[in-house]
Amino acid sequence: MEHIFESLTQFWEYTGFANCSWQNLVMIGIGLVFITLAIVKEWEPMLLVPIGFGMIVGNIPMFPGLNIGVYEDGSVLNILYQGVKQGWYPPLIFLGIGAMTDFSALISQPRLILIGAAAQMGIFGAYLLALLFGFAPNEAGAIGIIGGADGPTAIFLSSKLAPDLMGAIAVSAYSYMALVPVIQKPIMLLLTNKKERLIRMPAPRVVSKKEKIIFPIVGFLITAFIVPSGLPLLGMLFFGNLLKESGVTKRLANTASGPLIDVVTTLIGLTVGASTQADKFISVKSILIFGLGLLSFVIATTCGVLFVKMMNLFISNPAKKINPLIGNAGVSAVPDSARVSETVGREIDPTNHLLMHAMGPNVAGVIGSAVAAGILLSFLG
Amino acid sequence: MRKFLTTVLVLATSLSLRAQNVSDLIISEAVAQPDSTGILDDYGRRSGWIELYNKSTGTVNFGGCYLTDDRTNLRKSLIPKSDLRTKLGPRQVVLIWCSGHGADGTFYADFTLAPGKTVYLVSNDGRTIIDSLAIPATLPYGLAAYKLAADIRQQEFEFIDNPEVPSPRMINGDHGSATKGEIMKERDPYGWILSVVSVSVVFSALALLWFLFWLLFDRPARKAAKAGDASATLSMTKGKRAVIPSEAEESQVAAAIALALDMETGGDTYAAIATAVHLYLTQSVHDVEPGIVTIRRTESGWNNKALNFRKLPRR
Numbered sequence: 001m002e003h004i005f006e007s008l009t010q011f012w013e014y015t016g017f018a019n020c021s022w023q024n025l026v027m028i029g030i031g032l033v034f035i036t037l038a039i040v041k042e043w044e045p046m047l048l049v050p051i052g053f054g055m056i057v058g059n060i061p062m063f064p065g066l067n068i069g070v071y072e073d074g075s076v077l078n079i080l081y082q083g084v085k086q087g088w089y090p091p092l093i094f095l096g097i098g099a100m101t102d103f104s105a106l107i108s109q110p111r112l113i114l115i116g117a118a119a120q121m122g123i124f125g126a127y128l129l130a131l132l133f134g135f136a137p138n139e140a141g142a143i144g145i146i147g148g149a150d151g152p153t154a155i156f157l158s159s160k161l162a163p164d165l166m167g168a169i170a171v172s173a174y175s176y177m178a179l180v181p182v183i184q185k186p187i188m189l190l191l192t193n194k195k196e197r198l199i200r201m202p203a204p205r206v207v208s209k210k211e212k213i214i215f216p217i218v219g220f221l222i223t224a225f226i227v228p229s230g231l232p233l234l235g236m237l238f239f240g241n242l243l244k245e246s247g248v249t250k251r252l253a254n255t256a257s258g259p260l261i262d263v264v265t266t267l268i269g270l271t272v273g274a275s276t277q278a279d280k281f282i283s284v285k286s287i288l289i290f291g292l293g294l295l296s297f298v299i300a301t302t303c304g305v306l307f308v309k310m311m312n313l314f315i316s317n318p319a320k321k322i323n324p325l326i327g328n329a330g331v332s333a334v335p336d337s338a339r340v341s342e343t344v345g346r347e348i349d350p351t352n353h354l355l356m357h358a359m360g361p362n363v364a365g366v367i368g369s370a371v372a373a374g375i376l377l378s379f380l381g
Numbered sequence: 382m383r384k385f386l387t388t389v390l391v392l393a394t395s396l397s398l399r400a401q402n403v404s405d406l407i408i409s410e411a412v413a414q415p416d417s418t419g420i421l422d423d424y425g426r427r428s429g430w431i432e433l434y435n436k437s438t439g440t441v442n443f444g445g446c447y448l449t450d451d452r453t454n455l456r457k458s459l460i461p462k463s464d465l466r467t468k469l470g471p472r473q474v475v476l477i478w479c480s481g482h483g484a485d486g487t488f489y490a491d492f493t494l495a496p497g498k499t500v501y502l503v504s505n506d507g508r509t510i511i512d513s514l515a516i517p518a519t520l521p522y523g524l525a526a527y528k529l530a531a532d533i534r535q536q537e538f539e540f541i542d543n544p545e546v547p548s549p550r551m552i553n554g555d556h557g558s559a560t561k562g563e564i565m566k567e568r569d570p571y572g573w574i575l576s577v578v579s580v581s582v583v584f585s586a587l588a589l590l591w592f593l594f595w596l597l598f599d600r601p602a603r604k605a606a607k608a609g610d611a612s613a614t615l616s617m618t619k620g621k622r623a624v625i626p627s628e629a630e631e632s633q634v635a636a637a638i639a640l641a642l643d644m645e646t647g648g649d650t651y652a653a654i655a656t657a658v659h660l661y662l663t664q665s666v667h668d669v670e671p672g673i674v675t676i677r678r679t680e681s682g683w684n685n686k687a688l689n690f691r692k693l694p695r696r
Contacts, residue, residue, distance in 0.1 A: 104659070107594060107598065107599075108599070109599075110590070110591040110592075110594040110595045110599050111591060111595070113587045113588075113590055113591040113594075114584070114587060114588060114591060116587060117583050117584045117586075117587040117588070118584075120580070120583050121580060123579075124572075124575075124576035124579055124580055127572055127575070127576060128571065128572045128573070128576055131570070131571060131572045132571075136562055136563075136566065137562040137563075137565040137566050137569075137572070137575075138560070138561070138562035140572065161562075205599075205602055205603065205606065208598075211594075211598045214597075214598075215594070218590070218593060218594075219590055222586060222589050222590055222593070223586050223590070226582060226585065226586045226589075227582065227586065353658070356658065356659060364587060367587065367590075368583055368587055371582070371583050371586050371587070372579060372583050375578075375579045375582050375583070376579065379561065379565060379575055379578075379579070380561050380562050380565060380575075381561060
């Protein structure tokens, strides 16, 4: 009888109920909110479902030493987490993004590339603010990259500069990417008047296959020579795009843009979510990171819209003016921010379609944020 | 022939890669005459030793390489190939005892060290000298000749003239040097310099990209469009002479497609509209069929007798 009681007591000690803390419950609650938002509101379901479930997985209270936790060497979750920790997953995702991205909108109107550069101000604005809040320069750099609105880039850079903050940075970046429509729309409306919102942009010209093939090669050479530290991201992005545009590697392009990116997205989402274990995640720093992440999105959107307005000052031909509503798309949340441009544009003129125009700065933002990450890595890594 | 050339190319590449790997090794430290405080080898002797350091970020297998103190005999002491312990991890060191008895073990060399000698690390081809370390003739007992990295992250080692107290199995470098982040904090506490420089670099990179594509493709294409017929221009696509509508027509067509789709589907079909317009403008879809039917003969095998035989039952 005594043995049975001892065994039951021992079993109880191993259960989640015995090891549970309020922090675990808070994190499980956040995970459930993420899943609910993804399923009910359909906000970035591909990201929020794996991250939300990962949060629940990572915060199941457990008896330490069983070698099953994400931070315990050799456990299954730990092995999968190495892709995040060592930065393998983000370049693979960039390969898939490259194979899915059509740069035609950018090539047909090269001037829109500059909007993608302007929106990267969000990164450096958040960097300055993070320094003000007392973060070390390497931590500030990792936090700033949230403003690039690019999850893989944020994970890649934070794994190199501030691994301890990676969970909070990744969750913050993906959360705000899902909230792009909510964050960007009021800023766009605040910074533009009705006349500007009604600007009709000239239709993009036809882009030849030759241009599409040359773009990834030239783009890679220029950006990689200027910022070699961005090589893993830029190389994979442009390589993926060359696979797609060359037309002779269809199978490779299909794999990169289909099964491969799906597998990596699943793993990255789940393990990033699981890395948010309550004892490592719930802290004042995490709250500050969430605040700074939001500010970085606001700065990025503001700079993008204002930059277009400034460009318009130098464009004398009214037919060639740029609608400032595509300025928000300079952040690299593809294609969500471009969709916001379209939606807000159609609210004032249902026949004015801005999606194709907004895709230009949107894909330029992907390149811009990878370049910015490379610069930060070379300065602070 | 093509297969042969490919094989040769692959082999040559793999050999050069291997050579590259081994070339990341340096002789970082050597003690020729240990004193009574010197460390003992596995046999309890105080032999001279050299320290090899892998300055790369990958594992290097130095099995098969040679050590020598004789420039005219580069294959004097072979490091065994078959020992797994010859794999040296990134930024790791290993000691080789110069006892004069290579048969003592994997990490023993067939020569002894003395002041004034130079020790060489030779690649597995037996010809290429990877690194060398000259032991000063005046090296006192118990002290080491060594190479030091001023900044351990830069991995640039320099020979130091003044002998030092030996530091076996330790990386020779200033381990207390500041990190890049710490340096930035000191030089740029508010982050303005980094921000301005970084924004300039991002703009420069993307502006260069814009300028190149504007100059090479956008400008000529727009010029061609202007110079052509007012209503139609020829596409730049190689081998195709598809007709492209003028800008005004493009806009009208795009708007018409969008409106039609919107009315038909009754709402949120932006992506479909954009795709339709894009496909139309890039001639990925066409309204007129070419009217050419090509019939190619393919073997169906209907009259192949071998396919009609019934298989005999196996017993």
